[in-house]
Amino acid sequence: MVLPKQVKYSLFVLIGACSYGIHASTVKLTFGAGHSIDEVTGGQYFFGIIMLLLLLTFSKKQKLSLKSNLNLMGIGVFLSFTGIFYSLSIERLPASIAIVLLFQFTWIGVLLDAIASKKWPSKQKLVSVVLLWLGTIFAAGIFEANGFQWSQSLDGVMYGFFASITFALFIFFSGKVAKNAPTIQRSIMIAIGGILVIIALFRPTFVWDGTLTESLWSYGLVLGLFGTIFPIIFFSLGTPHIDSGLATIAGAAELPAAIVAAMFILGEVITLAQGFGMMLILVGIILPQLPTHTRHRKRSEPIEL
Template identity: 40%
Template sequence: MKTWHYALIVFLGGCCYGVLSTFVKLAYSAGYSVTEVTGGQYLFGTLLIWVLVLFTKKKTLTLNQAFKLLLSGIPFGLTGVFYYQSLQTLNASLAIIFLFQFVWIGTLFEWIFYKKRPTKWKVISIALLLIGSVLAAGIVSEGGIVLSWQGMIWALCSALTFATFIFLSSLVGKDTPPVLKSALLSTGGLIVVSLLFPPMFLFDLPVLTGVAPYGLFLGLFGAVLPPLLFSIGMPYIGPGLGTILTASELPVAVSMSSLVLAEYVGFSQWIGVVFILGGIAAGNIRGSKGKITPVQVQKSSTL
């Protein structure tokens, strides 16, 4: 595949995250708690991906390889925990802005660890994305914004862990089949979520059966598809461009809230969506024209 194919795969992974907020709100309105929704998402998602592993070509991993992938799943689980925690004391529109800082954090990681300075187009892209995120989140049109330093810290932690997860997706387990890699990443996320949010709802049958539909949907789009798509695409495009492409999350979230929840989305928010899409396009201008090197072709045959 060409580089832009891998970029599209990562873009779709970001779109999957954008679906989550709408259905999390639906689950909350149905009376389910943060613990039940978060635990259900990672539990059912991990079960789904391991079912897929049963129908894929098997590959033996060393204990060390499996352990590294499990550890890499920790920031995946922590992102959900930190972000949901920030929503307890922070306005949702502000929380998403702080989470969106993962865009420049990922580029910073690439600069520090890969010694790859951001290009002019990448800097322009990040600027467009951050401006667009402020507009799309409705900060301009809303009044009476409540600022909480606890909420800001939690939300910034979620940005850091999300950028770390994207970075590790491009670095760890490059020769591991994407489905198996995704299963181990999801398992690592499930372990850390279960430790922080003990899944006591498993012992309450009415709650378990009630939260199951939400857990299955959130698990598919939050714990199965994103790590799977990132496992396929990230090794070929790197964490810098990868974090820019995953910014597709916010336009999808805005669109879903309008279509499914019938929430009012103002003109400035749609302008923000346009800015974000423009930022994604600007960040991909150079990367989309590249070709896969022979080393990458060899790697892709093992996926």
């Protein structure tokens, strides 16, 4: 069975988002092992770039202009800041509140797409955003965050909202820049942009003080795989071929993936409300795909790595 192009490319974005959801549980384990935010983010990009460079030796390459390379690095800056802002938010807020703030990227992304295309979002997209928003509230367990005082955690709220903006910008621009560049080569430039932010903000002392070889390497490999390799590659495969609003909606798969990963990796229990929220999110992701499933029957194009 050959999938319609839009469904296939949306599936790539969904896989990238799911890997980022698994990455969240790995971050918690790494923090639990005593590592700091600079070691977590630095280790992720350090190993991610190494693995991407290894993949590059077996993949297609082409000469990119300086402008294209700089634009791709700019996309990596957005992704890197998303991780930093989200980590700062979750340090100051209950996890449920931080997740809800991050997931404001859904309506922000659809709004960016509407402004760029100068078209009002379709009814399917609007209904989908509503379902995603409601599903996020249930899945994140916000109703269980009793006694939370928004006024006492304004900095955490600010960081969480900043994370939603930068993630929406990452998804939006990842489908606009160097669309015809080979996927691995494209991914490396995005990752380089991300690690430059880490180097500028944090001292990468973990590289030479022994932390990398003693304990961080085992976490860093997993962080690099699920936080850099899979998200960047699969977003690079999918976002250039679908509109950014649809890519944003598919990206909402991150939350259900994060909850399921937390259940298996961290031993957390999924409540009935969370299960209901996950179902709403999945329906919200599937809904925009339904009309295209009946319209497109052409054979899919091969994808070059």
